[in-house]
Amino acid sequence: MTNRTTKTTKLTATAISLMLVLLAGCSQSSTNTNSPSPSGEAPKAAEGDKNADPAAPKADKTYKISWVTGQSQPVDANAEMIKYWEEKLKIDLDVWNIESTKYADLLGLKFASGEIPDRMLLSGFSNLQKYASQDILAEIPLDMLKKYAPNVYAMTEKSFPNAFNYAKVNGKIYGIPRLSFYSTFRSPIVWRGDWLKNVGIDKAPETLDEFEKAVYKLTKEDPDKNGKNDTYGLSTTALPLVYGAYGYLPEVWAEKDGKLVYGGIQPEMKEALKLLSKWYKDGVIDPEFVTGENKGGYWALSHAFINGRIGLSSLGVYYHWKPVLFEGDGASHDYLEVKKVNPQAADSLLHGMPPKGPNGKMGVPQNSMLSGVFISFGKQLEKEPDKLAKILQVIEAISATSYENYVTAMYGIQGKHWDFDKNQIPALKNNLQTQDLEKMGANSVIESLELPEYTQKRVGIASKWAEEHGFSKGGMVNKLLAPLASEGKYLAELNKMREQYYISIITGDKPIDAFDEFVAKWKSSGGDQLTKEANDWYAQVK
Template sequence: MAKKLNAYIVALLIILSLVMVACNKSDEVVGDTDSNGDAPVVDENSIERFAPIEGKEYELSWAPYITDPISPEGRMVQHYQDKYNVKFDMWNLDHQNIHEVLNLKFAAGEIPDYMADGVNINNLPLLVDQGVLLGFDEEVIKEYMPNVYEKATELEPNWLNYAKVGDKIYGLPEMRDVYKYRTTIVWRGDWLENLGITKTPETLEEFEEALYKIANEDPNGTGKKDTYGLSLSGIPAIFGAFGYVTGYGAHDWQDWFWQERDGKLVNGSVQPEIKEALELLNKWYEDGVLDPEFITGENMGGYWADSHAFINGKIGFTGHGQYYHWTGPLTDHPEDKGGSNYAELLKVNPEAAKSLVHGPPPVGPNGEQALYAPNMIAGKIIAFGAPLEQEPDKLGKILQILDETSGTTKENYVDALWGIEGEMWTEKGPGQRVPTPEYEDVKDSGAGKFAIDFALWDVSELGNEWAAENGYDVGAVRNQLVTALPSESRFRAELTKVRNEAYISIITGDKPVDYFDEFVDRWNQLGGEQLTDEANEWYSTIN
């Protein structure tokens, strides 16, 4: 009897030990399959739950930045489907109205897995509150995008924090490879020559002299007073000569600008020096040097970066678009017509296009010189849909695709941007990538829709070399506020509206120059003071 009892006890101890082992393993990845027998059961808090499942074909709803619709049969769509064993559901969302389109989709419960447009630092907290984005830990990026993570973190150690809300990451902050260079300063070189101006204007006084001559001394030889010195896109350079980027201008992507002053962040639009700039612009307006239709801007529709006022010979100086919109041909390929403004001007007036003069921003009375340049942290967030929470391994698959196309080698990145070398493009020389005849007019292939710019590879070699040679790094000033402020959504739109109304009223003479002081008080009362406090609270954390 004692022997049988001992045997039972031993058996019981063995069973208990097995149960203990099983319990200990329950905190780890369990080797058994789920109820469907499809995949290993993984602890919900484990990073392994994001691991793509071997042999599983993923259907990925893909919403890239769209300028032209992408065909589901596009060459690169098919290429990456075959390569990664996935099926892309391409979302051709209108970039011009991306926020409205996405909001309608979200309201209808439609959320893409991958979003490369419509999410940025400013609206990220709102979208997180709405529950449409997936949050995850930094370790997920480190594990499933190791190449991008290592290189991007070396460039900017805190890059992922710009997509952080609370204790979670909600996407991948894009970083630009053209961040070194400011916006444009372009002159009609043929007009300068006709007016006897042989030195490219550099100081504010030289700018003023040239602009008055362009407006008054018939640079186009028509015998009529039908030209002006500048319009809306040239105004930011004049503000910059007084030390600050105000945000007022043609481009909404630079309309909210903060700089450091005496160790604190300040909004450029309300600095006292801007009063002097507005007084000068009012003088130019009264004297017929500033285009009287400056309020409507230089672009009359179509591609946003084109200055029709400049192309059509109405003004002689512009700051419209980016430098790469104004380059001449950088390769010897017959289809290379240069940047969009250069190409359009070439059609209208070839001699004018070939005579363009690129100069520095004007140096003001106190030696100041400032013009907007993009931050390395671009503000755009590559985001992922909240429904991925139910299929986390799909996020791992997306991250692995982006890591290979964007972070492994420059060759992979170039292929993702331009397509398959030899079949879709050929290289005529360093940076001279030209499409093959079969793909010269093809815009729906999906090229450029499966890679992200993390500033890891210089793929604009010729353009960046051209920008450096033409001094586009001179006077570059970057926004020191690269996050959305807690109260920004409440106040920013109204503050921008009040600023624009005040500036226009002073420039046109509807209000006296001293109205600027009243505007500053109102700006502070309408939320500007609170936002300044919030900006400096954030600034203290990164300093």
């Protein structure tokens, strides 16, 4: 940080008046934009303009900015990419090294000791609310956001209209919401195509009736042709396909007549449970469905599917099931595991749509693009609005001014650390790993916004594959995107109650009419209170 000495010069009243006239004339003949230039450099404010924004960053000042994200590796003392952005944007970055696996706890300890960074990453709506109420966070005035980070605002709103309403606490914005591009795609619906063919089905089922016929055949007609009665149509992760065909998902809040309703207590779920109970009695549902399809290790692996026990899975996300699309392509975890066991099965995987139910409804779980992660700012910046404006300009330059800046922030210097492959996908050079990028101040250390428009371009072929296979259609997103005041008091027991009743009804331990008993208990055990709070919140943001 450079020390500066300010000299005071006495001017006569005449000289001051002359200077103001001259400066006013100059300001009228020039234009001033406050967003960064395409190169990422911050603009210079018009000096001496009486109408200039008092929050405008000072052109002759190098701002020292404390910056924290959380990473797996400490950032080097002379990190190459930190220096790159410092020089490009005329800033002095003080990057805090906080281990990502302990980030929330360690950041909380910093706050407790009075250490509040200028710019920070927060995870969870509850943390945003908590820290805003504790006067740890600075308000982000909407006018300032639009002026100094116009692309951040516009691109976020384009991808998720009214996104900043979800970053408000008591009507004030306290964070820039990070959107998840990957949440533009629903849960996968993957069939063993070779099994379907073996039982006389040549396409993925499209209606609930076709779905039912398929899972019965996969159970009863020896689809693997091994002469044994050892296969099932479905297990845990495919159950939501049936619920969705009746219009709701048990764990998801949906909008009905302009109000939020809890999916798990809707009358339509009784019909879905009745059908699933029949399937379970007939041996179509894997009796081990209660323990799940994954038997350990990487969470998205459906071992029941991989090992030929079930013919349908909805575990994970789209990229776990895609084939390897080009040399160096990553992910494809389930596809590759299936290929190890049975290459023919891997090549036959069929990606279907959610089945349409009796009234034409369909749906499977899909995460909201609102990830619950926010870029927020320390309370001290409310007293330094020019510094807050400068940090907004920095985020704008790095994350939203150009794709070139974005990939530079993610991967470092093109030609040295990475380059585009033949598919125009950024590929790291010299065996660099994510940890290496973090050490030199790249990747999530400096670029934490991940605007969907740029992420989509970066992942390119994989997202195109997902679009072509229908993953952007048929998803059901939870309409409740914030914690409720009474969650801590009621939610865990209510979820446990729902799970117990649903499993008992499916397995036949309880009759179908037990669903009515469950609904009454859910409402009287805190559900009505949560419903009230959910709708109070919804009225503020919709």
